[in-house]
Amino acid sequence: MCKNNIMKTYNRFDVCFERGIGTKVYSTDGKEYIDFVSGIATNCLGHSNPAIIETIKNQSSKLIHISNYYWNTPSINLATKLCKNSHHEKAFFCSTGTEAVEAALKLARKYGKMHGTSNKNKIIYMNNSFHGRTLGALAVTGQKKYQENFTPLMNRVINVNFNDITSIKEIFDKEVCGVILEPIQGEGGIIPAKIDYLKEIRTLCDKFNALLIFDEVQCGIGRLGSLFAYEQFNVVPDVVCMAKGLGGGFPIGAVITNKKASIFVPGDHGTTFGGNPLxxxxxxxxxxxxxxxxxxxxxxxxxxxLINKLKKLKEKHSLIKDIRGMGLLIGFSIDTDTKHFMNKCFEEGLLVVSAGENVIRLLPPLNVSFKEIDEALTILEKVLAKDF
Incomplete structure (x- = not known):
């Protein structure tokens, strides 16, 4: 099998998967793996979910794609369900989380022009954040390693320290049109926002008439134990970006907005595949x-x-330094190289993924069973017992 024609944008494990069922995936050589990566929090119902398969069969036999110059029933139904279960009233559909972020940034910039001077176009973002790899999303991603090869990026963006209200108060003024943040920084190391911090930012956005944008691409769609992550923090943003788990493995992204932020009109934004019926x-x-x-x-x-089981492992194995996260977005910091640790898990048949400098993420499907959690932790304990 020749792999030379795929551009090397990822350091991939030496495996090729061909099928999956539930929490398990199987390689072309027949080996079974427990998948606690879930497409990085995407396969929220696991692999080959019967309900998803049936929907794909039924809808693909009717209508897969049609231009957004026309209405289609599935997009109307989805928008209704999202808005009915949120504090928001409008939805925009796209194909990825990065696209959702791009739409949110455009909303903030337009909002600034509508409600301020020509200089009301600053967007505040957080150090250690991750919002995507397109040039706009990259400009508000607070990690230089992702940015440095692609500068100059979008201007009038300002980064501040996450969970440090003083740093944001010092620079917040009437020229700010939006603030974007993750309620839990995923790629940055599973770092939750402090509730009081989010409340203070909500207050600042209201005071200076700016949009508050939550990037829930990884932490939303049930992963924290509520449909939207913001529900766990009792702070309602003006804009919510989502993707990943929303499609359960099928590509879709979305933005939902409250009345204040529902300002797009025809010609402002669009996407070819966004909102397609399938x-x-x-x-x-x-x-x-x-x-x-x-x-x-x-x-x-x-x-x-899961957390209680990890705490017991921490008591037995000094390699684990800290356990963090909420819901089924769980991480633990380790006192060894994360790549080496992931490779050892992989060898034993467990798929995990890193975050930040020294954190291992556990992202099982949301319908994972307790038995499957035990199976994964048995492998994890076996790996922790190895000589690092």
């Missing part, structure tokens, strides 16, 4: 399974179970 039908099924199927309601119990 992706929207799948996302509607995912939300139905998560909300009406009771999966979200089970997250807290599973989270407590």
């Amino acid at each position: 992706s929207c039908a799948v996302a509607y099924t995912v939300l139905t399974e998560l909300i009406d199927g009771g999966i979200i309601a089970s997250i807290h119990k599973k989270s407590n179970y």
Whole structure:
């Protein structure tokens, strides 16, 4: 099998997967792996979920794609379900999380022009954040390693220290049109925002008439134990960006806005594949399974179970230094090279992914069973017992 024609944008494990079911995936040589990466928090219902498969079959036999010059029923249904279960009233559909962020940034810039002078176009973002790899999203990603080869980036963006209210108060003024942040920094190391910090930023945005944007691409769609991450912090943003788990593995992104931020008009923004009938039908099924199927309601119990098991492992193995996260977005810092640790897990049949400098992320499907959690932790303990 020749792999030379794929551009090397990732350092991939030496494996080729061909099928999966639930939490398990199988390589071309027949080896079984427990998947606690879930496409990086994307396969929220696991692999080959029957409801998703049935929806794909049914909708693909009717209508896969049609231009956004026309309405389609699945997109209307999905927008209704998202808005009915949130504090927001409008939805814009795209294909990825980065696209959702790009739409949010444009909303903030337009809002500034509508409600201030020509200079009301500053966007504040957080150190250690990650919002995507397109030039706009990259400009508000607070990690130089992702930015340095692509400068100059979009201007009038200002980074501040995450969870440091003093640093943002010092620079917040009437020229700010928006603030973007992750309620939990995922790629940055599973760092939750402090509730009081988010409340203070909400107050600042209201005082200076700026949009508050939450990037929930990784931490939203049930992963924290509520449909939206902001519900765990009791702070309602003006704009929510989402993707990943929304499609359960099928590509879709979305932005939802409150009345204040619902300012796009025809010609302001668009996307060819956003809102297509197939992706929207799948996302509607995912939300139905998560909300009406009771999966979200089970997250807290599973989270407590997983965290308590990790705490016991920490007591036995000094390699674990810290346990962090919420819901089923869990990380633990380790006193060794994360790449080496991931390779050892991979060799034993467990897929995990790193975050930040020294954190291992555990991102199981949201419908993971307690038995499957135990299976993963048995492998994890075996790896921790190795000589590092």
